[in-house]
Amino acid sequence: MSDEFSRIERYFAPLAGVEGLGLKDDAAVLQPPPGREIVLTVDQMIEDVHFLAHDAPDFIARKLLRRNLSDLAAMGAQPLGYLLTTALPQSVSDEWLRLFAKGLQADQQEFGCKLFGGDSSSSRNAISLTATFIGHVAPGTALRRDGARPGDEIWVTGTIGDAALGLRARRGLLQDVSQFLTLRSLLPTPRLGLPLANIANAAIDISDGLLQDLGHICRASGVDAMISSQLVPVSKQVAIFGDTMLQARLTEGDDYELLLAVPPEKADALIAACAKLQITKIGAFKSGTGQVEVQDAAGKILQFSKPGWTHF
């Protein structure tokens, strides 16, 4: 691999916005958009934890950006740009880096953001990547996890469980002829740009698992949630597996769909705001202490061994 400074110049400097000062400085400098609040989020991807060494570098890059963009979407924020850190073992080739940078470039264009700066380091073993995103939002309108109220309905965008099954397909555990599930796992779509500020009382993106992320809203808001397993929307590729994959799709996450708390009188406004997107009511919040209940079609409460992904 070429040395640190040539790598920055060759692969990363072309991705930089003016705020990045050509990636020649210690930091980025930016004028905050007038009258807006700044939103900051950070996510990392570690080899053998979040991706596999043989995954395509451009897909790794794009998922790193999209995981962060999804966090901005969950706050109702728009992206400005990002800082990137890489810690790479010496075995990583220049070709890997070229493809990685190509992936960054593709998603910078798709989502309208630039590279503002970063840090590069060597690593003894695993590839370790971190992106810090800077976004902005109208003052006081950031969506939070703690705003759900008893009586609010629970809505989700898109379909749930595609990524859980896509991961199995990538591991050769199930067939995915159309590659739909595989792509949903490799290249999730952050639900940016939905005008949810005066509609949703709370929001989160589904990264850890539907039940766990719903639990985060419940605990932050001090309410309980009741959802119906039969209402959780699935793609036709997931529907084939029926209830055999119910636990996987409710607990494994990685879908990066939005989970929203919406007062019943705002339901029509929600549907209008998500005009181009599937949006489905799956249950409601009620008074409580942070619990999540799942009912099957017969109204029976289902139990799951764990609600979602946690690091240890």
Next chain:
Amino acid sequence: MSDEFSRIERYFAPLAGVEGLGLKDDAAVLQPPPGREIVLTVDQMIEDVHFLAHDAPDFIARKLLRRNLSDLAAMGAQPLGYLLTTALPQSVSDEWLRLFAKGLQADQQEFGCKLFGGDSSSSRNAISLTATFIGHVAPGTALRRDGARPGDEIWVTGTIGDAALGLRARRGLLQDVSQFLTLRSLLPTPRLGLPLANIANAAIDISDGLLQDLGHICRASGVDAMISSQLVPVSKQVAIFGDTMLQARLTEGDDYELLLAVPPEKADALIAACAKLQITKIGAFKSGTGQVEVQDAAGKILQFSKPGWTHF
């Protein structure tokens, strides 16, 4: 080790500013200080690259913050707060985390900043830590690397080479009875708060090595630099070793002192601005193409095998 969410609640939530929303959300939200530009910087510390597994966790935490704070200092910026990512192997104990958080707390207090958010992950092997700092600066006054002009003098704060020898002391390769060198290596002092905006034309902090960091200014500014090895200020603990350690102190970095380009007519203002700090003129910039020359006391040009630290 306890699970991810209890760790965040127990060790990190008490460190959070209001901007961090209790560390319960996907992102931090902050109102930029009115009329200021935002400065963003990120630095990582990887086990076996930037620190050793048996280093004290509170010192690892503090150095992580100080390396970033030094980047803000080099831009002339003041800190607001930071995002933290941790990737930890399962072998890391709760006691390690308690001490790590204690170190963060100590430096948050010392430097006036708060935790705004972050991300935690597991890791298969090494501990990997990243801090992204948010600072602010008066519009247009951020110090850059590209502003050095022929005729500017080259000044450095503090003393150079302490950290290089301190690292040897930590490895048992030299005696350090007073622990001065060891502490300079473990706990550098970011040179924040110096009013350099109308004094310095360019600035960088010495992290990679004096010669390499001076080279960064030269290449960014399109000038050459000439310094005298005998003028580079050393502590009495380093002076003992005389010129046997000259290469180490000029090329190993980790001192986090500031290296400044200052027009001669601003020298008095510089000395006044750095009233409480040692500040030393070590050379001057001249027309050129990005080269750095080092002269000894007799005016002979010295050659070094490499100018400083680079990852590969």
